[in-house]
Amino acid sequence: MLLEVSNLRLYFKTLRGDVKAVDGVSFSLDKGKTLGIVGESGCGKSSTANAIVRNLPRNVSRYEGRICLEDMDLIPLSEDEFRSKIRWRRISMVFQGAMNSLNPVLKVGFQVAEPLIIHKGLSRGEALKIVEELFRLVGLSSEIVNRYPHELSGGMKQRAIIAMALTLNPDILILDEPTSALDVSIQAQIMNLLKNLKRKLGISMIFITHDIALASDICDEFGVMYAGELVELGSAEKILPSPKHPYTQKLLSSIPRLHSDKTPEFIPGAPPDLVAPPSGCRFHPRCPYVMDKCSRENPPNTLVNGGFVKCWLYK
Amino acid sequence: MGLGKTLALKGLTLIVVLISVLLFTVLIIGASGLSDRVLSSIMNEELRGIRQKLTTQIRDPEELNRAMDEIKQDLVKAYGLDKPWYARIPNMILRIVTLDLGSAREVQTFTGSNRISDIILERIPNTILLMTSALIINFVLGLVIGPRIALRHGTKMDKAISLYSAISYALPTWWLGMLMILFFSFKLRIFPFGGMYSVPPSEDTFMRFLDLLWHVMLPLITLVLALSGSWIYITRSIVLSVAQEDFVSVARVKGLPEDLVRRRYIVRVAASPILTNVVLGLAGSIAGAILTEIVFDWPGMGTLYYKAVMSVDESLILALTYIFTLIYVLARFILEILYVVLDPRVRL
């Protein structure tokens, strides 16, 4: 077990009250595997990622749980320890806004090389040499090293950012919607690249997206998030063909498919406000199988089909 | 488009600005009739003097009048009053643009020259000594304190400094200057009331220097007290907006030490807007803080301009307007070049 997250909570303070962005999330990640975290926007996917790399805004009101990286609990680590031991060396991340992830006044190559210089103490020249290699790996020509971010297209920036995430050979790479701003053909290119990296480097990934079809390209396991909670967790082989949780079922059937003639369905209503989520099962107001119990009690995680489902239907 | 072309284009725009400002000034002084009025009053003054001299030589009143009429016609021509005010403009602007600034009517240099270029050259160092050093102090204060409070925004320290900035924005520097004189010069008697040197100035160069320092202290403190608030606040807001960009979080997650993140990812990116303020501030400071200079009786460009306006010395007003604008325009041009150096996005 490479990474084990249990009972992770991350709340933000606002004028209206605490936003329970991540509320008791548990999952684990094996070496070389990719976990997809999927769900609608505003369900806490990105916050989960940010909680793992401890990229927190100032208004955090609650940050607790266990994040164990090979038996080391990360939460009690001091800011400085976490920075020098974990960040980028063990866990690196590709952020959602690829367009804004690069400093506009520094050359791309230098930004990618920076972790090597800081963490490994390499000279700029040595670091840049490694960067050129990495660029080749992600399909960028080595001359890009000397370019500024604004001179790159969106796809090239995304490749550079992926290269940047790989500089220190991290154990875990977190990808937060890495392709959402890209065109479909470029998106396919990036997915192929990620697949290659996974195979070649054996790196573990957490892939965050709202698009299950896209996630199926790379993920071995799926965690489905709804309203700050993980409602279903299981392998791709189990979840994609036969989802258990009503939310997962709905999510899967809402995807317009090219190769089948089934009319897509939709989930009526909108995800709840995370300041005051519904009582009991948070999905109950939108659930087609809602029962009395659902609005009263929060369902426990039930072992079904080799994975966990958080639903009263399976209890 | 090449870099040279961009800059040439900017330069051209700024030259147009320069000429328009001069034209605007001349038009205002001319069209309001001020120019004609002042010129004729100067001429009449001169005529009166001549008449007094002539009365001792020419007894016959009729002959005197005839002689006076002739002299008057000559003078009218010499002053250009025979033509309408706008006919004088092209010449005037051409002279100014070629830096032939002419001579002032009343103001003189310490050594008695009334050539405007001499006067300006004498005054500029005085203004630089006061205004520019104040600006640099304020800039440094802004750069040291601004980012610090920006990254701790919402804290008590941030609130206190913001409050100080707000009040200092509402504080007229010249009034603060008067209070400073009232307190430190009148009440405590530890600083002089104004001026640059004691009268009579000391013979010894070192003592003169100390004397100068003693004199510059109070206006300098005033300028720093009154203006540092806005500098800190401006730096704070620029830094605050950069600090919220995504690439700053990326840098943190990359595991860069906090001070490096601050230096390389925040201040470095915030540099060009901050620099804009500094360079424009520097350029503006040449015009002097007119009111502060008056309050402290500081013989700089500000008091010079004030005197020029009050005595309607057209050539001096024009020359100073030209110099102020020229420096400002040059600063803008330098900024364009600096942007290119600092911000790769500007490079086309």
Place this chain on the structure above:
Amino acid sequence: MEPILELIDIKTYFSVRKGLFKTLTVKAVDGISMTISRGEVVAVVGESGSGKTTLGRTAIKLIEPTSGKIVFKGSDITNIKGDIKWIRKEAQIIFQDPFSSLNPYMTIKQILEEPLIIHGVEDVSEREEIILRALNNVRLSPPEDFILKFPHMLSGGQRQRVCIARALVLNPSFIVADEPVSMIDASSRAEILLLFRELQEKYSIGMMYITHDIATAKYFSHNISVMYLGKIVEYGPTKEVLKNPFHPYTATLINAIPDPDPENRFRERSIVPGEPPSPINPPTGCRFHPRCPQIIDGKCSLSEPISREVDLKHFVACHLY
């Protein structure tokens, strides 16, 4: 069926000023002809920079074409300048971004009322009635709950439904839908698409459905045209094109959209390399040739392929055919 919109060799160029003297021409739409009939939905599929959005805007004269002819409801509207109000009533557009396409300072009622005011529906109760009916139509019910809300109080899907309602209050005969679901959460996309199809059929509206996601086009377009760099490379009945894409580019677009399948991760997706070139300086010959996996040496880079009817009503512009 009677054609509602005919585009004949439409070209829309933009000039981009670079510096003082140099202007560059962006050939966003470069010679496109298309006919859309009443009740017909034509999907225009392409990536960003393909000119599909410009085409949609040009079709309803939000952008003036550089050359070509636009015939709307039988009259040539290409050069009309002043009296275009009737076109604005008959032809509507729905935008991609439901967040920025509603004025945040207006209530839903004000937003829906505006077109009615502009087009002279003076009776207040009549306007109210139309608005309530439109809201019911887009399933924002009960409508009374929504009319006094501001856009920011609604979810993305709800906002897009308001946009649809706004387009419908004037009873248009033609609608351009510019990526109407691309910014909506996957879970509510289907809802909007189904609503679209229902309303389009109910009112027999001609529609140009612009999208980069060929999968959504499948659900309610009759015909599909695939655009690449300002040109249509393939056109035909939707089912036909999806089943049997002729143009290599169309095949790429289809391949880029996976179905959720656990087997996906064990196979490479077939992709085209590189990125779309800039429409300022498009490649010679076939514009797709630098990225084309099936390039014919000495042909594709030199001569521009002409659109041919390869199958029944299925056109393709490619040297392979």
Place this chain on the structure above:
Amino acid sequence: MSFIRESFSEFWASNISKIGILFLAILVAVSIYTVTTLPLDFGVRYWYNPVYWVDYPKSAQPEWINIFLSEKLMSHVELSISKASGIKPYNNRFIKYYNVSYNHECNQFPKFITLRISDLLFYRRDSPPIVRFYVTRPDGRTIELYTLAIETISSNATPPFRYFSMEPKRILLSGDIYLARSLVSFLYREFNISLGTSGVLEVGSEKIIFGSIGGDNTFTPLIGRYVFSAVLICSDVNDGIGMFNVVLGGYVYGLMGTDVLGRDLFQGLLFGFPIALIIGVGVSLLTTFIGAGLGIVSGYIGGRVDDFIQRFADTINNIPLLPLLILLSFIFGGRLWLIIFVLVFFNWPSLTIIVRSMVLSAKASQFIEAAVAIGASRLRIMVKHIFPQVAPFVFAQMIFFTPYAILAESALSFLGLGDVTMPTWGQILEYGFKNGAVFLGYWWWILPPGLFIVYSAVTFVFIALGMEPVVNPRLRRWK
């Protein structure tokens, strides 16, 4: 409108906004009070009319300063009586007494003494009245101060004859030679001291009148009750004095003291409130109106209109403003509305440039395109769709610009370029500075006007600061 309510609650959440609003309320209240109590032509009629201030003490400190002093300073005193306190027949004539009394309690001499009578009325053309003035001191001694004789009337005007009705007769006792002679005899008679008139003038009449003499011929203030009387000797019983005043110049006056001309600074400073408010609000209102209007037109219409507006704005924005502002105020200034005009003229461009860029980005919003698509006219789009986008920013700019306008006007006033018909704080400071108030330590002349400038400016800065999170969504607390 819910966003207005939300914005307001966001605004109201910070203390600084509350303070700002409180300050503004005070500012407005004082201005309204001033406008309703002081005449609108206060400037010309009183402030710039030196005659009006003749009997006020010059450069007097505020009265409340005595609270902090162990040795109290003499307050300014003006005594008056309008009805005769007694009447007596005397040799076919009448004597009317007009007595006013004053209790002198402080250990100082008055700065000056002035007698004033107004509205002298008499009926006998051939026998006009005579007025004699006396003072009776606490020690019972009486000094004759002055005699006023009225000439006989030779014209054929009809009685009653009225003197000093338009302007009172003012008798300045300090330095008066008649009084000096009277004091010479007084000193000799009562104390057996011989002092010539020049000697008396040297000591000062006030000191002799208000002094008790010490051993070595020094005068110390005599504490106690003084009675000043005007004695009217007249031939007709109806003759009389309308008003008799005695002014004893003090060292402290009123709430705010006086300036070198004796002007009551309190009144001048009070009048500064409405002017600051008018300048601040007027200039910022006009500037934002023009600036935002042109910015919207420039940004939305584009093309040549845009080019023209932007060139113009660029030019003005590219020059150091203060010098030109001074020049223009010198040439055109002197009146409030001209100063407002000059300030507006030079300041709209910066707003236009910013608003234009905001409009350009708002123009790219799809709801603008949507409005075009439903056939909305340009005007409708600008008013209904674009303006609301920039409105919060423009409103905040307007508030933020107000202190600038107040400060700019006071700076121009300080340079002597203010409105010549009404007192402003800047002008009061200018006059103080020119008259050496700073070098003489007249703090009460320098401190309050500046404090009021800061007060009114800070009011708007606080409100603007409170609005910052409303306008800049990045700083918002609610999402």
